Amino acid sequence: MTGTRSQPAPAAVDEPVATAPEGTVGGWVLDPRTAVVILLAASITIMAPGGLWFVPASLVAGVLLAITERAWRRVFGLPAAAAAAAGVAFLLPLAAPWPVLGLVGVMGEFTLRLVVVGGIAAHLIRTIPPTRYTAALRAARVPSAFTVSGAVMLRFAPTIVSEARAVRDAMRLRGLGGWTAMLRHPLRAIEYFTVPLMASSLRAAEDLSASALLRGLGSQPRPTSMHPPRLGPADAVAGCVVVLLAVATVLWRSGR
Incomplete structure (x- = not known):
């Protein structure tokens, strides 16, 4: 018995979230x-x-x-x-x-x-979310240079915060975190914190750049939105x- 395989519907480009963020009042x-x-x-x-x-x-x-x-x-x-x-x-x-x-x-x-x-x-x-941000700025005819940079920052800032917390937790597991360790060896603590954070930031920046290219942020045609702002x-x-x-x-x- 042969059957037909249903093809998934194409997803709209740059679809903003229509629901309210969690924690908002009404x-x-x-x-x-x-x-x-x-x-x-x-x-x-x-x-x-x-x-x-x-x-x-x-x-x-x-x-x-x-x-x-x-x-x-x-x-x-x-x-x-x-x-x-x-x-x-x-x-x-x-x-x-x-x-x-x-x-x-x-x-x-x-x-x-x-x-x-x-x-x-x-x-x-x-x-x-970055999707609503880019859709709204495109609707306001804002140049893509400001739209893309702002969307990348909205995704990059939370990533850096989470990476900084992971590095801090790793330093505490090795006995390098806390105010006591920083006062004893301030230069070593700064080195052990900044070097892994810079490395993880570079990896995150590369991933975000690839994601931006896949989403068509650098393309010439203007993406459409299912829910216009x-x-x-x-x-x-x-x-x-x-x-x-x-x-x-x-x-x-x-x-x-």
């Missing part, structure tokens, strides 16, 4: 274009001269995004890290008029800005909240 998922605009606006305003005025507003935005994601560790950890960096930046130089403390204060101020921007970037990395109510609410925070910051600054 399917609260921002469109990648909205998240990228919020991240760029926060980065430009905070890193610009006088950008410290916008640090509280960006911190509130990062905490609200973490709440929608139910990332409770980030909800409490982001303000704590920002408060620690602010203490180093503004309170430590007041302890003594030493040039070294002034330099540490400048580094703390820059760290404060990075922490606040990193809180918003963490939400983008955790909730937006669309702006929703969550994007409207997020835009209104960001505008209100910016207006409140400007009014607060003008009133000082």
Whole structure:
């Protein structure tokens, strides 16, 4: 008896995930274009001269995004890290008029800005898959140079974090991890951590490059999407909240 073998249906290229990421509140998922605009606006305003005025507003935005994601560790950890960096930046130089403390204060101020921007970037990395990211940026007519590089970074950053944890666990098994071992042999600990991490990073970069070529990221034809990205109510609410925070910051600054 002969039978016919069913052929699998061709998969659509660059199909974004239609379901909400795990941990989001009520399917609260921002469109990648909205998240990228919020991240760029926060980065430009905070890193610009006088950008410290916008640090509280960006911190509130990062905490609200973490709440929608139910990332409770980030909800409490982001303000704590920002408060620690602010203490180093503004309170430590007041302890003594030493040039070294002034330099540490400048580094703390820059760290404060990075922490606040990193809180918003963490939400983008955790909730937006690279497929939705590339589909949304293509819909916005963003050049492929920015689209491909951003998609690679979204996949590369979690890979590096997991590799760093694996190297740290391997160092602990060999008695090289922990603060005691680092204080005893700091150069050796740095060497044993960076060399395997660099090697694993190179392997991960090669795998990601091959995966990008297989997915057609460098091809000339524009890939199609089964679920085209669309702006929703969550994007409207997020835009209104960001505008209100910016207006409140400007009014607060003008009133000082």
